[in-house]
Amino acid sequence: MTVKIGVPSKGRLMEKTFDWFGARGLTMRRTGNDREYAGTVEGMEGVSLVMLSASEVPRELAAGRIHLGVTGTDLVRETLAGWDEIVEEVAPLGFGHADLVIAVPAVWIDVDTLDDLDAAAAAFRAAHGHRLRIATKYHRLVRDFLQENGVADYALVDSLGATEGTVANLTAEAVADITSSGETLRANHLKTLSDGLVLQSQACLFRSRMAPPEGVPALLERLGL
Ligand SMILES: Nc1ncnc2c1ncn2[C@@H]1O[C@H](COP(=O)(O)OP(=O)(O)OP(=O)(O)O)[C@@H](O)[C@H]1O
Ligand SMILES: O=P(O)(O)OC[C@H]1O[C@H](OP(=O)(O)OP(=O)(O)O)[C@H](O)[C@@H]1O
Structure with missing residues (x-):
């Protein structure tokens, strides 16, 4: 089963998100031309990248369409009533303050x-x-x-x-x-x-409680979490 990670597709959080995963052995890259919102992950099998607006990540986590997602804590708490029953804050990423x-x-x-x-x-x-x-x-x-x-x-x-x-x-x-x-x-x-x-x-890595968990523990372990 593929683990889907939602990351900001542009703007202030995208590059730092790529750097954060890169430092942990997962290389993320945008593909296609400058305006195409597609991306790939190298470094682990069975992981795919979903490029999203930072403000859409909470909704996609809540719908269980992505297993993990990077966005600001402000956007998660604003968008999702009862956010901590819907997502788990796995790790603060140290940027996007x-x-x-x-x-x-x-x-x-x-x-x-x-x-x-x-x-x-x-x-x-x-x-x-x-x-x-x-x-x-x-x-x-x-x-x-x-x-x-x-x-x-x-x-x-x-x-x-x-x-x-x-x-x-x-x-x-x-x-x-x-x-x-x-x-x-x-x-x-x-x-x-x-x-x-x-x-x-600040920017955090969130895990959806609404998506099937297979594959997620192995990926988090790979990230040292
Ligand atoms: N100076 C800043 N101004 C606004 N947001 C900031 C700032 N610094 C960090 N952030 C964080 O960045 C996140 C928003 O990022 P961004 O503006 O790229 O997303 P967005 O509003 O979804 O953008 P878009 O919809 O244009 O893709 C929020 O979590 C916010 O707290
Ligand atoms: O304290 P500062 O460093 O000046 O940053 C804060 C500003 O940055 C953001 O705006 P953004 O550029 O995202 O545009 P927006 O008005 O569309 O939200 C935020 O909404 C503030 O307006």
């Missing part, structure tokens, strides 16, 4: 904590007649985090990209997004709340 944070306009000098945000949200609603809007693509993680921390008077607005721009564009008052260097937040005149860290993410 990013923090999911809540950020507000830097000019809000009296808003530095979640408590301050809660107060600002109540005042905002009283003044404007609608809830303070937080733009994000991480709805599940942000909703759970704000609930745990007692912030209630807000509305999430969906943002699929360029989230930090929504405040200047007047489509949101605050954002919840991934940051690594902090450059994008700074450039958009936003600041992170001091207790606004929702999740620290």
